[in-house]
Amino acid sequence: MRKLFTSESVTEGHPDKVCDKISDGILDELLRQDPNSRAAVECCAAYNTLFITGEVRTEAVVDYEAVARRIIHEIGYEHGSFAYDACKIIVLIHGQSADIALGVDASVEKKAGGDELDTLGAGDQGMMFGYACRETEELMPLPIMLSHGLARKLAELRKSKALPYLRPDGKTQVTVEYEGKVPVRVDSIVISTQHKPTVSSEQIASDLKKYVVQAVIPAHLLDENTKYYINPTGKFTIGGPEGDSGLTGRKIVVDTYGGRCAHGGGAFSGKDPTKVDRSAAYMARYVCKNLVAAGICDEVELEIAYAIGVARPVSVFIDTFGTGKLPDDRIAEIVKTQFDLRPAAIIRTLGLRNPIYSETAAYGHFGRESFPWERCDRVADLKGYLS
Numbered sequence: 001m002r003k004l005f006t007s008e009s010v011t012e013g014h015p016d017k018v019c020d021k022i023s024d025g026i027l028d029e030l031l032r033q034d035p036n037s038r039a040a041v042e043c044c045a046a047y048n049t050l051f052i053t054g055e056v057r058t059e060a061v062v063d064y065e066a067v068a069r070r071i072i073h074e075i076g077y078e079h080g081s082f083a084y085d086a087c088k089i090i091v092l093i094h095g096q097s098a099d100i101a102l103g104v105d106a107s108v109e110k111k112a113g114g115d116e117l118d119t120l121g122a123g124d125q126g127m128m129f130g131y132a133c134r135e136t137e138e139l140m141p142l143p144i145m146l147s148h149g150l151a152r153k154l155a156e157l158r159k160s161k162a163l164p165y166l167r168p169d170g171k172t173q174v175t176v177e178y179e180g181k182v183p184v185r186v187d188s189i190v191i192s193t194q195h196k197p198t199v200s201s202e203q204i205a206s207d208l209k210k211y212v213v214q215a216v217i218p219a220h221l222l223d224e225n226t227k228y229y230i231n232p233t234g235k236f237t238i239g240g241p242e243g244d245s246g247l248t249g250r251k252i253v254v255d256t257y258g259g260r261c262a263h264g265g266g267a268f269s270g271k272d273p274t275k276v277d278r279s280a281a282y283m284a285r286y287v288c289k290n291l292v293a294a295g296i297c298d299e300v301e302l303e304i305a306y307a308i309g310v311a312r313p314v315s316v317f318i319d320t321f322g323t324g325k326l327p328d329d330r331i332a333e334i335v336k337t338q339f340d341l342r343p344a345a346i347i348r349t350l351g352l353r354n355p356i357y358s359e360t361a362a363y364g365h366f367g368r369e370s371f372p373w374e375r376c377d378r379v380a381d382l383k384g385y386l387s
Contacts, residue, residue, distance in 0.1 A: 004187055006175040007143035007258025009151040012075050012362035013168020013194070013239065015246025019043035020361040022052065023248045023270030025071045026064055028355035031272070033060035035353040041093070041270035042248040045241035048081035049088045054270060056093055065089045076158065076168040082241045120344040122306035123275040130284025131261040132292040133299040135183055139292050140367040142183045144258025146174040148363045149216040154193055163207055167194035169239030181299075186217055188227040194239030205230040255365050256281070261301045269361050273352035276306050276343055282373040283346045285366050287339050289374065294382035296331060298323035304341055311342040325386060334385055338378065
């Protein structure tokens, strides 16, 4: 049976990603000075104004406005109403709620005499999902990886000035055709990129097919029936926050698996690792990738759920979509045995108190080997269960 699946990505100049980048840039600066910082920093950008809001508990001293202007400059907004040296920035940061801090500082288990890794309770309730499959060498779904590749290539060509008419805002989308569970071809490609007013639509379409599509999409996946939609509205000269508002955490499906699996709804950017919205989602990816790499299954979705102030998950759920070499409930027990899913243990295992978050804010949190949750260092332990 043949079927189509689509995923999208956006460039770092997309207004939502501008907000994600600034939120994570501020988090990194807090952690660089004080690794025990707690933060939930969110931004809203609209026309010529950036709002920086949220809660922070830290010993660090950070110039939030200066960090934001530096990041806006690095992204490439040098002209217009949202230029790094022209936009208005309003900072509304307050301290962490004392009620939230109570649950994080000492978990239910710690209060009952638990060990060192029971120290931190989950910073909130909620469910987090991880996923891995064999479609790509990164053990990620193909549509989201191709979409990220196109978006990243747009940024590379803009910053290198290979295509000097490109501007920071952009979106990409790839539809892949599957035969059963095997990707066989790319059915359609959508690229919308902000550009200078002086360039023609024809030149943009020609250049992006040659320098973006052909550089990213494997040739064997393209054929005479592949459809291309490049700047389908005809022009895209007004972009970024000047063209549309942006919010931290509004691209959570772009950030994860492109819609291939469930999502708990919690955003990542701007949150320190005591927030399980972020840290447990990273741990879930780490677990899933190691399960697939070990041959336990060919595809897997993992759900981990928490209660605020409680260190241990309230549930662990596994679905291998019929690909497991062991029953799903048995794999769930293996996960609980082999991986410590308490927040303090996750932070220690993945080194999450380090300032590593700015790089995650665009082009996906998963599928890039530079991140610690992408390691496959538990494969040998997991393979033992197959014998």
